Amino acid sequence: MSFYAYKDIIEAGDLVLAFISRGATKPITVTPGEVLNTRYGQFEHDLMIGMKYGSQMAGKKGYGFIHLLHPTPELWTLSLPHRTQIVYTPDSSYIVQRLGVGPGSRIIEAGTGSASFTHSFARSVGDKGKVFTYEFHEVRYNEAKRELEEHGLMKNTVITHRNVCDDGFEIDNHKVDGDVVFLDLPSPWTAIPHLNKVIAEDRQVGICCFSPCIEQVEKTVKALEDDGWTSIEMVEVAGKRWEARKDMVKHVDDVVKRLKDIQDRKSQGIEKLRNVNSTAPSEVSSTESTPEPPSKKQKRDRGFNPFGKGTRIKEGDDQYEWRDVTKVESEIKSHTSYLTFAYKNPNRKV
Numbered sequence: 001m002s003f004y005a006y007k008d009i010i011e012a013g014d015l016v017l018a019f020i021s022r023g024a025t026k027p028i029t030v031t032p033g034e035v036l037n038t039r040y041g042q043f044e045h046d047l048m049i050g051m052k053y054g055s056q057m058a059g060k061k062g063y064g065f066i067h068l069l070h071p072t073p074e075l076w077t078l079s080l081p082h083r084t085q086i087v088y089t090p091d092s093s094y095i096v097q098r099l100g101v102g103p104g105s106r107i108i109e110a111g112t113g114s115a116s117f118t119h120s121f122a123r124s125v126g127d128k129g130k131v132f133t134y135e136f137h138e139v140r141y142n143e144a145k146r147e148l149e150e151h152g153l154m155k156n157t158v159i160t161h162r163n164v165c166d167d168g169f170e171i172d173n174h175k176v177d178g179d180v181v182f183l184d185l186p187s188p189w190t191a192i193p194h195l196n197k198v199i200a201e202d203r204q205v206g207i208c209c210f211s212p213c214i215e216q217v218e219k220t221v222k223a224l225e226d227d228g229w230t231s232i233e234m235v236e237v238a239g240k241r242w243e244a245r246k247d248m249v250k251h252v253d254d255v256v257k258r259l260k261d262i263q264d265r266k267s268q269g270i271e272k273l274r275n276v277n278s279t280a281p282s283e284v285s286s287t288e289s290t291p292e293p294p295s296k297k298q299k300r301d302r303g304f305n306p307f308g309k310g311t312r313i314k315e316g317d318d319q320y321e322w323r324d325v326t327k328v329e330s331e332i333k334s335h336t337s338y339l340t341f342a343y344k345n346p347n348r349k350v
């Protein structure tokens with residue numbers, strides 16, 4: 001199992017991301033004898049061994065199912081144990097693209113936090129690149145280190161327990177030589193002056209500082225300017241997913257006719273009720289049975305019903321007129337922060 005490459009078949013000891021529902025993906029290490037308990041049923045690890053990644057797995061009692069997914073940094077971001085706020089894929093993908101992160105890039109990241117972005121960096125830079133990540137909180141550092149080791153990411157990642165604002169980024173036995181810097185810290189402006197000792201001199205270096213409030217951005221911009229960074233720009237990724245669907249076309253004439261029809265039938269009903277009430281019980285024939293109440297279908301079939309009101313209509317049903325519309329899906333996971341970008345050595349592209 002690896003975040004760098006895919007494999008087909010699940011083996012004991014592998015990390016599987018169990019996709020339970022849209023908002024719930026659970027990471028599990030496949031362990032013989034263990035069972036994954038979910039609200040949709042129980043899933044035995046033994047049965048996962050030998051299955052293909054991506055398969056649908058039925059619950060023990062035959063109802064409910066989950067999907068067994070191969071880990072990727074993007075899915076890991078949705079399922080990891082949170083120890084801090086994390087960077088979600090709408091932001092990380094934008095940063096990776098804008099700073100040109102790719103095979104061979106050398107990343108400087110602080111702080112590591114829950115190592116959400118570290119996974120993405122490690123996968124993107126490949127075996128020719130390097131990720132130097134720093135975390136000053138000891139428990140978080142240990143957790144992140146264990147996780148990176150378990151996920152096989154130490155091949156190209158170096159994690160350091162350090163307060164970068166006080167002690168900078170230099171590492172014994174390593175020339176950092178970073179060309180991409182990502183700072184997700186409360187006070188990046190105190191870390192920026194330390195960067196000069198560890199960033200590349202022979203090629204362009206890009207930086208992104210991730211800060212939730214504009215006062216932090218102002219201080220960061222000032223520190224970047226003071227330190228000779230150029231092309232400073234701040235952006236915010238306001239991720240929205242657009243849902244495309246069909247909406248039934250309703251002509252005003254039809255709507256008016258339908259309203260009139262409803263009103264007419266209501267009046268007729270009231271009239272009928274009045275007649276029944278005014279008939280003395282003796283006048284009602286004892287042989288006349290009470291009429292059955294109309295069925296739902298009878299109710300629907302009566303009257304003018306151009307929009308299928310009260311019936312179950314499939315979107316796009318060709319008996320009705322439709323137009324294509326889009327709608328914003330409000331729930332999208334992204335920790336909205338301001339992203340401040342800047343560059344050094346802008347003309348030295350390698």
Ligand code: SAM
Pocket residue numbers: 084085086087110111112113114115116117118134135136137140162163164165166184185186
């Ligand atoms: N980007 C991370 C992710 O995607 O999982 C989340 C980072 S979290 C918001 C910020 C982290 O920076 C915290 O874990 C905090 O302990 C660490 N931190 C804060 N100041 C630091 C410093 N001066 N040096 C090193 N780490 C620091």
